[in-house]
Amino acid sequence: MMESVSRRSFLQHSLKVGAASALLGPDGSALANPPAFRPIVIASGNGLRAVAKAMELIKSGRSALDAVIAGVNINEDDPEDMSVGYGGLPNEDGEVELDASVMDGLTCRAGAVGGLKHIKNPSKVARMVMERTDHIFLCGEGALRFALAHGFQKENLLTEKARKAWLAWKEAMSSNDNWLNEDQAAVEGAAPNGKRVSAHDEQTLQALLRTYGTINCCAIDLKGNLAGVTTTSGLSWKIAGRLGDSPIIGAGLYVDNEVGAAGSTGRGEANIKVCGGHTVVENMRRGMTPEQACLEVLERVVKTTKEKRLLDERKRPKFNLHFYAINRQGEFGSAALWSEATFSLHDGQAAKSMASAYLFKKS
Numbered sequence: 371m372m373e374s375v376s377r378r379s380f381l382q383h384s385l386k387v388g389a390a391s392a393l394l395g396p397d398g399s400a401l402a403n404p405p406a407f408r409p410i411v412i413a414s415g416n417g418l419r420a421v422a423k424a425m426e427l428i429k430s431g432r433s434a435l436d437a438v439i440a441g442v443n444i445n446e447d448d449p450e451d452m453s454v455g456y457g458g459l460p461n462e463d464g465e466v467e468l469d470a471s472v473m474d475g476l477t478c479r480a481g482a483v484g485g486l487k488h489i490k491n492p493s494k495v496a497r498m499v500m501e502r503t504d505h506i507f508l509c510g511e512g513a514l515r516f517a518l519a520h521g522f523q524k525e526n527l528l529t530e531k532a533r534k535a536w537l538a539w540k541e542a543m544s545s546n547d548n549w550l551n552e553d554q555a556a557v558e559g560a561a562p563n564g565k566r567v568s569a570h571d572e573q574t575l576q577a578l579l580r581t582y583g584t585i586n587c588c589a590i591d592l593k594g595n596l597a598g599v600t601t602t603s604g605l606s607w608k609i610a611g612r613l614g615d616s617p618i619i620g621a622g623l624y625v626d627n628e629v630g631a632a633g634s635t636g637r638g639e640a641n642i643k644v645c646g647g648h649t650v651v652e653n654m655r656r657g658m659t660p661e662q663a664c665l666e667v668l669e670r671v672v673k674t675t676k677e678k679r680l681l682d683e684r685k686r687p688k689f690n691l692h693f694y695a696i697n698r699q700g701e702f703g704s705a706a707l708w709s710e711a712t713f714s715l716h717d718g719q720a721a722k723s724m725a726s727a728y729l730f731k732k733s
């Protein structure tokens with residue numbers, strides 16, 4: 371059984387960096403002249419190495435933008451992280467398609483790539499789109515040609531491990547892919563079509579739950595500038611060309627130096643509908659703490675999820691969605707639909723894994 375947990379109980383746990391705790395320098399000693407702004411780096415649960423790397427760079431004087439991109443490059447390069455970059459799980463055709471976005475709070479510029487093949491660091495290409503084009507979002511073949519023009523190397527991103535996982539799915543799922551049958555496409559409130567999903571189909575659906583995974587990382591640097599990045603191989607076994615929330619500015623990422631930064635991981639389709647990253651930032655602009663801001667958007671996600679196939683017997687989403695946020699005062703927070711989700715944080719002292727707030731408790 372899963373229990374709904376009141377939002378108020380989480381608000382009491384709104385997280386704030388302790389003003390009394392000193393910022394440590396690269397050698398571990400307290401800084402004699404601490405900077406005006408206290409740096410913070412937040413990331414998804416798989417981002418412990420990323421927040422450590424980003425904080426190291428920020429302490430050495432690099433910008434938040436440089437720092438977060440260098441942080442997530444660790445995951446993009448790691449074949450064991452099968453949700454990002456090299457080694458990411460492929461689409462239904464067995465091809466790895468990567469999505470990424472970056473946003474710089476200082477310049478208010480953004481860049482993104484979607485459905486990018488063969489380039490293992492889409493976050494770097496997204497930055498290049500931001501800095502070296504008059505556009506914000508390139509996708510598919512055009513994004514690849516742009517990356518090659520800027521000297522990125524074409525590589526095979528499909529590792530043996532990812533290929534075997536895809537093949538196992540393919541062999542088990544030849545009759546059940548991302549194309550929905552009538553029962554699966556049923557919408558809450560619509561008249562039943564008289565057909566039932568068979569027990570076999572039900573089992574198959576459960577066994578082949580789509581795999582999500584992504585890294586989001588946002589930071590505030592020593593000058594008080596904010597930046598963020600989200601990078602992913604997206605939903606595994608997706609229909610070729612599918613874009614999730616990660617590369618969409620305002621959904622998987624949003625940054626505004628005047629307010630804060632927010633990003634997401636989890637079911638992108640649910641996030642796109644509520645423009646989550648932007649809405650979290652706007653909630654903070656209206657005075658919510660980062661954690662409150664994330665929880666409010668998750669409540670919108672619950673309200674906007676009407677598809678029967680996505681709801682449990684108590685009409686709660688079966689999927690998870692997770693937001694991470696910081697504000698310019700150095701407060702941070704994170705929340706997910708379901709409990710037992712974690713996020714990564716570096717507060718200038720240490721990289722740590724922390725529990726996110728949530729709407730529904732898993733038993």
Ligand code: ASP
Pocket residue numbers: 453581582583584602603604605613614615616634635636637638639
């Ligand atoms: N949000 C990503 C997407 O929908 C996947 C994830 O975060 O797991 O593509």
